[in-house]
Amino acid sequence: MYFGLVFAKCPPESEIQPYCYCDDTELFLGCRHPDDDNETWDIKAYFDKLGKLIPEDTIFEGLHISYTQLKEIPAGAVKTIKARNISIHLNDKLEFIHPDSFEATLEITTILAVTQNELLTNQGPGHTPYDVFNFVNKFKNLEELFMESNKITVFPENALGPLNNLVYFKFGYDSNHGDILKRMESKIFSQLPKLQSLVLSYADIMLEKLAPDTFEGMAPGAQVDLRANHLWELPKTVFKVLLDNAKTIYFDGGNYFGCSETSSWICEDLPKYQNKLDGFLAELVGKTRTSLNIVRKRRLGIERHLK
Numbered sequence: 001m002y003f004g005l006v007f008a009k010c011p012p013e014s015e016i017q018p019y020c021y022c023d024d025t026e027l028f029l030g031c032r033h034p035d036d037d038n039e040t041w042d043i044k045a046y047f048d049k050l051g052k053l054i055p056e057d058t059i060f061e062g063l064h065i066s067y068t069q070l071k072e073i074p075a076g077a078v079k080t081i082k083a084r085n086i087s088i089h090l091n092d093k094l095e096f097i098h099p100d101s102f103e104a105t106l107e108i109t110t111i112l113a114v115t116q117n118e119l120l121t122n123q124g125p126g127h128t129p130y131d132v133f134n135f136v137n138k139f140k141n142l143e144e145l146f147m148e149s150n151k152i153t154v155f156p157e158n159a160l161g162p163l164n165n166l167v168y169f170k171f172g173y174d175s176n177h178g179d180i181l182k183r184m185e186s187k188i189f190s191q192l193p194k195l196q197s198l199v200l201s202y203a204d205i206m207l208e209k210l211a212p213d214t215f216e217g218m219a220p221g222a223q224v225d226l227r228a229n230h231l232w233e234l235p236k237t238v239f240k241v242l243l244d245n246a247k248t249i250y251f252d253g254g255n256y257f258g259c260s261e262t263s264s265w266i267c268e269d270l271p272k273y274q275n276k277l278d279g280f281l282a283e284l285v286g287k288t289r290t291s292l293n294i295v296r297k298r299r300l301g302i303e304r305h306l307k
Contacts, residue, residue, distance in 0.1 A: 051080035161191025172202035190217025252279030
């Protein structure tokens with residue numbers, strides 16, 4: 001098990017053993033917590049010691065905390081380390097991240113990945129202080145945020161932001177995890193003025209889990225990926241604001257709907273929406289000259305990849 005740092009300069013090897021090593025060629029510091037080591041690793045004490053070995057103005061390209069046995073990242077755990085890219089990834093026992101666990105890097109980090117920590121929830125002790133979104137929102141200059149395959153059950157109102165520089169957000173679950181998401185509340189994405197790509201594929205989204213104004217206030221021009229969810233209808237009250245603002249919306253793979261009663265508002269205004277929807281199967285009912293009813297199926301949109 002290891003977590004690693006991409007270093008601008010390796011600290012002395014004698015100072016980082018026995019758990020850590022640093023590769024001068026790749027400028028990589030790796031710290032291992034062996035599988036057969038049952039001792040509790042004090043992450044705060046370790047980084048307090050490491051911080052004294054590193055010049056204050058050092059900024060690393062990356063800080064990775066992965067494959068550890070940590071159950072919690074406590075307040076003040078990583079006070080002095082600065083990194084542009086932080087990954088908290090594949091920590092099987094990690095349940096909570098304190099909002100004040102990182103300090104010096106909050107205005108420096110532009111990419112944050114909190115992924116595949118299968119027990120990490122936002123329903124910790126007291127809920128609010130341990131909400132993982134409270135941790136994420138501390139990083140005010142984020143440009144890319146990845147939060148897939150954790151155990152996040154609820155998106156609270158105004159969950160993200162204000163993250164004024166965020167252009168990419170990805171959230172979802174592994175395809176073999178089901179029924180984790182319970183609710184998406186109001187205006188989740190309303191404080192992301194520069195958002196360009198919103199990826200919610202495999203996010204276990206069902207209509208009954210969405211607040212009517214979930215997408216209210218979202219910045220115009222984003223590409224939205226809703227593939228591989230459980231959407232059977234697109235009621236106007238929930239989706240009109242999204243369709244009016246988005247550049248392209250991707251469906252398919254688990255979403256099945258056409259011009260049902262709740263989606264007819266789209267089919268009634270096809271010229272407005274046809275260049276925005278990809279994977280929406282519209283059933284257009286008309287009559288032939290012999291008065292026979294026919295159904296013409298046409299796929300709306302031709303874009304196949306998120307740019």
